[in-house]
Amino acid sequence: MDQGDANGNRRVTRFRLPSGLEIIGLPTPNSYGGEWDLGPTWNYLILTEHPILVDTGRYGTTTDLVDMINLAGLSEKEVTRIVISHGHEDHDGGVAKMAEITGAPVLAHRVYDRLCRFYPDLAPEGSRKDFPAGCWHCHMPKSFSDTHCLDYQREGAALAVEAITEDGYVIENDVTLYHIPGHSPDSLAVKLGSEAMLVGDTVLPQITPWPTSENMFEMTGRVLAPDYSRADEIYGLKTYLKSLQKLSHLNGRSEMAVFPAHRLYYGGQWQVFGLKERINELYSHHIARCSSIMAILGSGPKSAREISKLLFSEAQLKGAGIFMADNEVTSHCELLAATNDVDLDDGPGFATRGTSTFVDFIKGLS
Ligand SMILES: [Zn+2]
Ligand SMILES: [Zn+2]
DSSP, X not given: OOOOOTTOTTOOEEEEOTTSOEEEEEEEOOOOSSSOOOOOEEEEEXXXXXXXXXXXXXXXXXXXXXXXXXXXXXXXXXXXXXXXXXXXXXXXXXXXXXXXXXXXXXXXXXXXXXHTSOOTTTOOTXXXXXXXXXXXXXXXXXXXXXXXXXXXXXXXXXXXXXXXXXXTEEXXXXXXXXXXXXXXXXXXXXXXXXXXXXXXXXXXXXXXXXXXXXXXXXXXXXXXXXXXXXXXXXXXXXXXHHHHHHHHXXXXXXXXXXXXXXXXXXXXXXXXXXXXXXXHHHHHHHHHHHHHHHHHHTTSOBOHHHHHHHXXXXXXXXXXXXXXXXXXXXXHHHHHHHTTSEEEOSSSSEXXXXXXXXXXXXXXXX
16 A cells, blocks of 8 residues: 555554454645645545545545555546535535546535536625535635635536435445534534544544534525525524533443544554543533633623734734634534523623533533
C-alpha cells in the first residue's frame, strides 16, 4: 500500500475487522489554501459482497480517488453504491464524477437531496439566491465561491440521489445508515454490524466538529417542509449533542472501530480513539464553551458578534473566521436559550439569567 505523507495524504490502507470484513481507507487531498487544515478527506471503500464507497473527496480529486482504489487492487467499476456522509464539499465534491465513472447509484439523506438543488423562487431575502439551498447561509467571499463552488454546485443540482428517509436504513446485511444531524442537517453514520462505525465529520480526533445553528432553518425551512417543521429536528448544537448520544447508544458496550472522515492518520501517527471516550470529551468541550459565554454575559447582554470578539483571538477572527466564530457563539447561545440559562432578546442578542442548567443537560446525555 502507498505510505503517503505525515498527514495521511494518499495513505491508502486496508483494515480488516474481526469478522473478516475489509475496509479500505482512501484519503484524498483537502487543501483550501487557507490557514486551517483538517487533513485529507478519508473516504472509505467497504468490501462487502457489493462494495460500498463512502464519500468521494473534494471536487477535482476524483483522479486521486480512482488511482487509490486501483492501488488497493480494485477497479473503480467494482463500486456498486456510493454513500454520502454529508453535503460538505470535501465529502461530496467528487460525487457526480464518481457516479458517472462507476455507474453506481448515490445514497444520501433526503435532506441532502433537497439542499443540493436550486430554488430561485424560494430563496429568502439576503441569501445567495444563485446558490443551492444548502449554501444560502454561506459567508465565504465571492472570490472563494467563484473558484471553488460553481461547477460543484451545478453538478450537484443535476445529481440523481436515492434519498434515504428511514433512520436505520439497511443497505445490505450488516450495513446500516443512521441519521445523525447537527454538524450538517443531512449527516449519516454507517454502522457495520457491531464492529465498526463510520462517523463522517460528526466525531473527529483532535478537532471539535463545527455545529450548525438553528437559525439556518429560517432560510432552508421552506425547502424542507413538510418533512421538517422545526429547526431543532436537524440543526443546532442541541441536535448535534443528541446525535452524539445516539452514536454512543449505537456503540453500546462493544469496542467498535471508529472511522472518522478526517485525521485518521495525522502528524505522523494513527489517531485511534474510542467512540464513547471521544464523545465524552466533546461534551466537556461544549460545557466549557457554554461556561465561557455565560462568564462573558455576566457583564451584561451582548450580541453574538460582541461575544465572538471577546471569546476568540484576533487571528481566529480574520477573514471568514469571524462568521465561523459568530456561528459557533450563536449555536451555543441557542442551546443556552433552550435550557433557559439565557434570554434571547430583540435588542443586542443574549442576556444571562444567572443559571447553569446547561451543565446538567449536557452531562445527562452521557
Ligand atoms: Zn463537514
Ligand atoms: Zn469534512
